[in-house]
Amino acid sequence: MRALLWVATALVFLAGVQLFLFPERTERFFAWTINPPLTAAFLGAAYWSSVAFEARAAMARRWVDARIAVPTVFVFTTLTLVVTLVHLDAFHLEATNELGTRAVTWAWIAIYVVVPVVMAVLWIAQERMPGPDPPRGLPLPGSLRALVAGQALILFPLGLYLLLAPEDAASLWPWELSALTGRATGAWVLSLGVAAAHAVVERDVARLQPAAVAYLTFGVLQTIALLRYPDTVDWGDPSTIAYAAFLASAIVAGGATSWLHRRRRRLG
Numbered sequence: 001m002r003a004l005l006w007v008a009t010a011l012v013f014l015a016g017v018q019l020f021l022f023p024e025r026t027e028r029f030f031a032w033t034i035n036p037p038l039t040a041a042f043l044g045a046a047y048w049s050s051v052a053f054e055a056r057a058a059m060a061r062r063w064v065d066a067r068i069a070v071p072t073v074f075v076f077t078t079l080t081l082v083v084t085l086v087h088l089d090a091f092h093l094e095a096t097n098e099l100g101t102r103a104v105t106w107a108w109i110a111i112y113v114v115v116p117v118v119m120a121v122l123w124i125a126q127e128r129m130p131g132p133d134p135p136r137g138l139p140l141p142g143s144l145r146a147l148v149a150g151q152a153l154i155l156f157p158l159g160l161y162l163l164l165a166p167e168d169a170a171s172l173w174p175w176e177l178s179a180l181t182g183r184a185t186g187a188w189v190l191s192l193g194v195a196a197a198h199a200v201v202e203r204d205v206a207r208l209q210p211a212a213v214a215y216l217t218f219g220v221l222q223t224i225a226l227l228r229y230p231d232t233v234d235w236g237d238p239s240t241i242a243y244a245a246f247l248a249s250a251i252v253a254g255g256a257t258s259w260l261h262r263r264r265r266r267l268g
Contacts, residue, residue, distance in 0.1 A: 005058035020044025045221035053214035076191035152196035159190025216254030
């Protein structure tokens with residue numbers, strides 16, 4: 001499982017490079033063309049936040065301190081495989097595309113076919129390892145737990161709506177989404193909901209560190225992405241205000257949980 005998480009860390013880093021650094025060149029550097037560029041930057045920021053998520057989990061000494069990453073990654077990779085297969089005609093598989101672009105596309109498909117299967121097998125094996133969970137250390141404060149629970153209650157239905165009816169759900173999003181980008185976004189939103197729900201169940205500051213660092217990174221990078229393309233959104237629209245408020249809440253939740261962990265370690 002540790003090895004798989006390190007491999008996944010490298011893969012999401014590469015996806016983030018393509019999308020966050022070159023959001024206006026997805027027709028050449030990515031598996032499908034994404035418009036507007038803010039959508040590509042959003043996806044790239046999500047992938048780079050997963051670098052922190054999976055790397056922190058891979059570095060954990062105990063399974064309980066890493067396991068929050070596994071269901072989240074499994075759900076995301078499975079949903080993204082389904083989205084890819086549903087919209088396969090939009091991917092850069094035609095001979096008219098450059099060889100490098102087609103290679104990136106085939107690599108994308110292979111990754112999302114293989115990773116969920118391997119992760120499921122390792123997840124089952126990991127859960128069968130003998131031994132009870134160690135006792136919880138520092139409980140997640142009630143205020144943070146309530147905040148994350150509220151986020152989960154929003155993320156789950158929104159993610160499902162984007163996945164099942166992306167063209168209708170797009171009206172709730174701050175900028176324009178196609179059916180494909182709506183579903184791709186929905187996979188991320190629903191996966192964030194899985195992580196938030198898992199955090200509420202775990203309710204332990206040490207066990208939540210992979211998610212806390214990733215959540216903080218997600219909020220910061222998405223804010224940067226939004227500021228890179230300020231003309232893509234209507235800043236007075238309720239959906240934009242709600243989106244900005246969610247990013248602020250992610251930064252607060254992730255930052256506070258990380259600070260509590262560091263403070264406990266410093267105080268012994």
